[in-house]
Amino acid sequence: MAPLWSESNTVLLPVTVKYTKLFINGEFVDSVSGKTFETFDPRTEEAITRVSEAQKEDVDLAVKAARAAFDHGPWPRMSGNERGRILYKYAELVLQHREELAALETLDNGKPLVMARMSDIPYCVDVLRYYAGFADKIHGLTLKMNGQYQGYTLHEPIGVVGQIVPWNYPMLMFFSKVSPALACGCTVVIKSAEQTPLTALYCAQLAKEAGVPPGVLNVLSGFGETAGAAISSHMDIDKISFTGSTQVGRLIMEAAAKSNLKPVTLELGGKSPLIVMDDADVDKAVNIAHLAVYHNMGQICLAGSRVFVHESIYDEFVKKAVARAKQQVVGDPFQPGVQQGPQIDKMQFDKVLKYIQYGKRDGANLLLGGNYWGDKGFYIEPTIFSDVQDDMQIAKEEIFGPVMSILKFKTIEEVIERGNKTIYGLGAGIITKDIDVANRLARSLRAGTVWINCYLAASADSPLGGYKMSGIGREYGSYGLQNYLQVKCIITPLQHSPWL
Numbered sequence: 001m002a003p004l005w006s007e008s009n010t011v012l013l014p015v016t017v018k019y020t021k022l023f024i025n026g027e028f029v030d031s032v033s034g035k036t037f038e039t040f041d042p043r044t045e046e047a048i049t050r051v052s053e054a055q056k057e058d059v060d061l062a063v064k065a066a067r068a069a070f071d072h073g074p075w076p077r078m079s080g081n082e083r084g085r086i087l088y089k090y091a092e093l094v095l096q097h098r099e100e101l102a103a104l105e106t107l108d109n110g111k112p113l114v115m116a117r118m119s120d121i122p123y124c125v126d127v128l129r130y131y132a133g134f135a136d137k138i139h140g141l142t143l144k145m146n147g148q149y150q151g152y153t154l155h156e157p158i159g160v161v162g163q164i165v166p167w168n169y170p171m172l173m174f175f176s177k178v179s180p181a182l183a184c185g186c187t188v189v190i191k192s193a194e195q196t197p198l199t200a201l202y203c204a205q206l207a208k209e210a211g212v213p214p215g216v217l218n219v220l221s222g223f224g225e226t227a228g229a230a231i232s233s234h235m236d237i238d239k240i241s242f243t244g245s246t247q248v249g250r251l252i253m254e255a256a257a258k259s260n261l262k263p264v265t266l267e268l269g270g271k272s273p274l275i276v277m278d279d280a281d282v283d284k285a286v287n288i289a290h291l292a293v294y295h296n297m298g299q300i301c302l303a304g305s306r307v308f309v310h311e312s313i314y315d316e317f318v319k320k321a322v323a324r325a326k327q328q329v330v331g332d333p334f335q336p337g338v339q340q341g342p343q344i345d346k347m348q349f350d351k352v353l354k355y356i357q358y359g360k361r362d363g364a365n366l367l368l369g370g371n372y373w374g375d376k377g378f379y380i381e382p383t384i385f386s387d388v389q390d391d392m393q394i395a396k397e398e399i400f401g402p403v404m405s406i407l408k409f410k411t412i413e414e415v416i417e418r419g420n421k422t423i424y425g426l427g428a429g430i431i432t433k434d435i436d437v438a439n440r441l442a443r444s445l446r447a448g449t450v451w452i453n454c455y456l457a458a459s460a461d462s463p464l465g466g467y468k469m470s471g472i473g474r475e476y477g478s479y480g481l482q483n484y485l486q487v488k489c490i491i492t493p494l495q496h497s498p499w500l
Contacts, residue, residue, distance in 0.1 A: 015103035020051040022058055022221065023204035025065035026214030032057040037223075039197055042110035042342040043332055043377045051197045054222035059189065059230035062218035066160045066187040067236055069215030076157050076185035080136030087132035087182060090210035091125045094175075097206065098122075101199055103334075105171055108198045110341040110378070111296055112333040116171075123460075124175040127476070130460035131179040134481060138184060145491065148500065154488045157185035158263075159238030161484060162231040164224070164252070165200070166244045167193035167344050168299040168400075174200050176475050177241050178217065184484040189218045189237065191228055195344050197221035224248060233259045241483060243267040243301075245398075246424075246469050253472075265473035265483045267301070267465060269398045270426030273419035274304030274455065275441060277412075277432035278312045284453075285309075285431045286320045289404065292429060292455040294328060294382055297340055298402040299348070301470075302427040304455055306388075306395055307406045308415050314408045318386050321406065322368050325382040330373050342378040343401060349378035352401030355394055359385045362392040364405070390418055398424070412437065416444045425467025429455045448474070 020036075021028040029052075036050040054062075070076055075083070094101065102116040111120075140153030161181045165173035170192065181188050192200035204219040220227055228248075232240055232255035239262055242252045246268040256262045274292050276285045292304030309317045333341030343349045349372070356370045369383030380402055388395050388405040395405050409415040419428065428447040432438050442450045448466045451457060458464070458476075465474035473483055494500070 015100060015107055017049045017104070017198060019198075019201035019205055020049055021201070022052045022054055022062075023201060023217075023219040024058070024062045025218065026208055028201075028205075031055065032061070037194065039108060039195065040345065041107055042344055043334075045346070045377060048107060048198070051201070051221045054191065054220035054227040056226065056230040058220060058222070059227055059234060062189045062220060063160060063234055063236050065215035066189050066218055069213060070157075070160055070187040073187075073213055073215060075182075075187060075213055075216045078185075080138060080183075083183060083185065084132045084135035086211045087128055087135060087179065090207055090212065091128035091132065093206040093210055094121065094128065094203065095125050097202070101171065101202060104198045104202060106333050106341075108196045109167065109170055110333055110344060112338050112341055114336075115296070120169065120172050124171050127172075127175045127460045128179050131183040131480075134180075134478070135183040138481065138485070140487070143489075148494045148497065149491050150494050151489060151491045154490065155485045156488055158484050158486050159186060160236060161186045161188050161239045161241065162234065162237040163188060163190040164228050164231060164240075164242045164244065165190065165192055167195040168296060168301075170196040171199045171203065173243050174203060176480070177243075180475075180480040181241075181484045182212070182217070184481060186239075186484050187216045189220065189231060191220045191222060191231060194221070194223050228252075229255060232256055235260050237262060239263055239265075239484065241265040241475075245269055249471065265475065266471040267473075267475060268426075268469060268471040269424055270301045270303065270466065270470050271306060271396065271398055271422050271424045272302055272304045272427040272429065272447065273306045273308055273415075273422075273445065274429035275415050275419060275431065276307065276309045276313070276317060277430070277434070277437055278310035279433045280310075280313065280431040281433075282313055282316050282320060286317060286324050288429065288431060288453070288455050289321060290324050290328075293404040294325070294340060294402050295456060297343055298352075299344065299400050300456075301398075302449070302456065303400075304427070304429045305399060305403065305405060306419075307404060308409050308419065309406060311408050311410055314406075318367070318406055321404065322384055325368055325384055325404070328382045330379055330381065340382065340402060343380060345378060348400065349380065352380050352399060352403065355397070355399045355401070356383055356403060359388070359392065359394040359403075359405070362389075362394070364388045364392055364394060369402075390421060396422070412440065416441065420444075420446050423469045426465075426470035427451070
């Protein structure tokens with residue numbers, strides 16, 4: 001195969017799409033209906049290829065394979081050490097294929113190639129290795145019972161797991177869910193986002209090469225209202241894990257409750273506050289805010305999209321934030337130096353532009369951007385609003401695009417109240433030199449992750465999840481294992497024990 005790019009990082013040839021069929025029971029197969037759908041390149045608005053479209057019948061086949069693999073196959077019966085070795089090999093294969101995977105991710109998703117290569121894929125490998133290391137360390141406790149009894153707990157794999165991932169971090173979301181489930185001994189049916197199916201199918205093949213047995217990992221491409229709904233309501237799936245919008249999360253939770261009352265883990269939307277105190281280094285604060293808003297084209301649930309700045313430094317911050325955003329390089333994500341690619345598709349593109357209109361309508365001051373960029377593709381200019389008020393739509397609702405809203409505050413008590421005045425609680429940021437202020441804010445903000453003098457810093461062992469309508473449960477770290485385990489308590493009598 002010809003190289004995907006030269007040493008100068010310039011694309012020579014489009015990446016070859018190798019896998020477009022559903023992956024069920026260890027094989028690539030056509031959908032039962034024979035239906036396919038197009039996946040698009042957001043740079044050009046043109047179709048990349050067609051992939052098989054999973055529907056209810058395909059979900060049934062995948063679940064049947066996963067159930068057989070769990071009830072009768074070797075995966076949950078392997079020692080943790082054996083499972084861990086296979087997962088380590090899986091991680092090595094992902095690393096070996098990182099160039100092709102990065103190009104596929106950029107082609108299908110639009111994120112800068114350098115980000116896919118240097119950030120997303122190494123993070124995927126870290127997550128796989130992290131949970132591979134946990135595979136032989138999952139165990140229960142010995143209990144000190146009252147009376148002549150012995151008690152202990154087992155941590156058992158929960159069974160067949162249904163997982164549904166979003167389009168903003170296709171590979172990373174894939175491995176954040178698959179890795180802990182496999183480490184625990186579960187079997188998986190995972191559906192990729194319809195906008196970004198390509199890397200999930202490629203990773204299915206790598207799992208097979210690593211030695212994951214047939215039926216243990218089943219990968220479906222399809223739409224939420226058909227394949228996603230079938231997974232959520234399936235009577236033979238024991239657990240659901242979903243990352244995406246709060247609106248869809250409600251539907252999944254409802255379907256899970258109405259079917260077999262399967263437990264759910266939900267990582268949903270956010271409208272995170274980033275609080276810049278009066279003692280902050282303004283230049284540092286501007287750079288942190290820029291990352292918090294514009295990373296991944298603003299398509300990140302943790303985006304620090306409500307930037308609260310103390311009134312004493314507000315004007316200086318706004319001026320420097322505009323100057324910094326003007327330096328943002330928008331363009332073809334395959335080209336070197338590009339920092340911002342296109343939004344994922346026409347629907348998201350239109351949604352972001354609609355919210356920009358809401359900001360202007362409600363009286364926010366548009367300082368920068370606000371328009372589409374270029375003459376082809378779903379590109380939007382980096383956008384900044386100042387004089388934003390809490391009751392404006394751009395301050396209340398998740399935009400999921402490159403739009404910064406800057407709000408002014410006077411006191412710490414005020415900003416705590418306003419920062420928490422949201423239906424969400426996924427993330428928050430604090431920029432200050434005062435440790436007492438940092439500690440007070442960190443403990444007062446109702447958010448699953450709080451960054452102090454940084455933003456979006458994360459690793460495989462840092463849990464992610466939200467308060468309120470940002471979700472249920474935590475992913476990553478040791479907490480992520482709990483989603484895929486059942487706790488069983490076993491008690492036996494003790495006869496003639498010399499001690500209790």
